[in-house]
Amino acid sequence: MSASVFVINAGSSSLKYQLVAVDSGEALASGLIERIGETTGRAMHQVPGRDDVVEQRVITDHAHAFGWVLRQFDAHGPDLDEAQLIGIGHRVVQGGARFDRAVLIDDDVAQQIDDLAPLAPLHNPANLQGIRSARATFPGFPHVAVFDTAFHLTIPPAAHRYAIDERVAADHRIRKYGFHGTSHQFVSRRMAELLGKPLEQVNTILLHLGNGASATAVRGGESIETSMGMTPLAGLVMGTRSGDIDPGVIFHLHRTAGMSIDEIDTLLNKRSGLLGLTGTGDMRDVQQAADAGIPRAVEALEIVAHRLRGTVGAYLAHLGRTDAIAFTAGIGENSPAVRTAALSGLEGLGIVIDPERNAGRGERCISAAGSAIEVWVVPTDEELEIARQVAALVG
Numbered sequence: 001m002s003a004s005v006f007v008i009n010a011g012s013s014s015l016k017y018q019l020v021a022v023d024s025g026e027a028l029a030s031g032l033i034e035r036i037g038e039t040t041g042r043a044m045h046q047v048p049g050r051d052d053v054v055e056q057r058v059i060t061d062h063a064h065a066f067g068w069v070l071r072q073f074d075a076h077g078p079d080l081d082e083a084q085l086i087g088i089g090h091r092v093v094q095g096g097a098r099f100d101r102a103v104l105i106d107d108d109v110a111q112q113i114d115d116l117a118p119l120a121p122l123h124n125p126a127n128l129q130g131i132r133s134a135r136a137t138f139p140g141f142p143h144v145a146v147f148d149t150a151f152h153l154t155i156p157p158a159a160h161r162y163a164i165d166e167r168v169a170a171d172h173r174i175r176k177y178g179f180h181g182t183s184h185q186f187v188s189r190r191m192a193e194l195l196g197k198p199l200e201q202v203n204t205i206l207l208h209l210g211n212g213a214s215a216t217a218v219r220g221g222e223s224i225e226t227s228m229g230m231t232p233l234a235g236l237v238m239g240t241r242s243g244d245i246d247p248g249v250i251f252h253l254h255r256t257a258g259m260s261i262d263e264i265d266t267l268l269n270k271r272s273g274l275l276g277l278t279g280t281g282d283m284r285d286v287q288q289a290a291d292a293g294i295p296r297a298v299e300a301l302e303i304v305a306h307r308l309r310g311t312v313g314a315y316l317a318h319l320g321r322t323d324a325i326a327f328t329a330g331i332g333e334n335s336p337a338v339r340t341a342a343l344s345g346l347e348g349l350g351i352v353i354d355p356e357r358n359a360g361r362g363e364r365c366i367s368a369a370g371s372a373i374e375v376w377v378v379p380t381d382e383e384l385e386i387a388r389q390v391a392a393l394v395g
């Protein structure tokens with residue numbers, strides 16, 4: 001068996017993990033613990049080819065959760081020694097302007113992740129909690145932080161700076177950071193392989209469309225523009241997030257509707273996007289409703305597509321020359337209708353989807369033979385990308 005990496009994604013009340021074989025990319029085991037710290041928790045451990053272990057139980061904190069995970073590996077496998085575990089990879093959401101790549105975690109790095117908490121108050125403290133518990137659970141192993149923002153630190157100032165008072169921006173570290181970097185990096189590399197060209201010569205537009213959604217323009221393997229901003233609220237229409245709106249809306253809601261900042265935060269992050277437009281944040285349900293002719297679902301898809309098309313158009317301009325557009329994540333990989341809608345009307349710019357290829361499944365080219373810019377579906381694998389980055393650092 002080749003080396004493996006234990007990949008951890010810790011949320012404030014959840015813990016997701018995967019044991020990844022680095023060479024094959026295979027998931028040797030995975031699991032999810034939910035509602036940590038609540039009165040009813042749920043824990044699941046999955047090993048391919050075996051029955052899932054699912055338990056309803058109280059899980060008091062992340063340390064308790066890791067104890068449960070270790071017991072599952074002992075009882076149900078796979079054996080971590082046999083799996084040749086070489087390190088632990090931690091997904092960390094916000095790496096600020098400091099972390100442009102994955103790093104070995106020591107006390108200083110942990111402190112810096114903590115210092116970045118004001119920029120990602122819902123995520124970094126939870127990621128750090130996971131890191132602390134995991135370091136106690138796996139003391140003999142190197143722990144590596146892989147940042148969602150790192151891939152985007154190549155975005156030039158013209159694209160990452162906001163046109164606000166420079167002192168205010170500097171004092172509060174306000175700029176575009178971008179997110180989904182691990183996914184965009186994985187897909188951009190894969191896209192170069194699929195085109196059979198060196199990464200340095202390939203320009204791509206990547207559309208990561210899941211519950212969260214972001215677009216990135218990649219020139220020669222480097223992110224030069226992305227749609228999320230200082231926070232993951234900016235850009236495309238998402239499951240429950242609004243994406244771009246006029247910031248003036250926030251002042252208006254506060255002054256005129258009497259909403260507090262927290263209420264507006266909840267409105268834009270949790271009650272907007274597809275959910276706000278249609279009553280459901282799940283794209284499958286929206287499509288079903290649109291297929292049944294329900295007007296607000298039809299219109300929601302038009303809004304999603306309009307935003308996507310405008311973003312693709314802008315990125316074509318930023319890149320100058322584009323080799324390929326790649327769709328990934330839950331919606332990007334599985335919805336022919338969203339892909340068609342997003343790129344419809346761009347035939348004059350050399351982007352032509354082939355309906356039959358678009359209707360297929362799996363990793364494939366979906367553009368027509370004569371399309372000047374190729375269009376692809378490339379399934380993302382963030383855990384594998386994290387595992388590879390850990391292996392590159394510690395291997």
Ligand code: AMP
Nearest residue numbers: 210211212282283284329330331334335
């Ligand atoms: P993710 O966050 O990557 O897991 O993506 C979740 C989103 O993908 C949800 O909005 C799902 O409704 C959507 N999704 C998954 N499968 C399909 C499908 N076959 N057609 C349309 N949307 C899908």
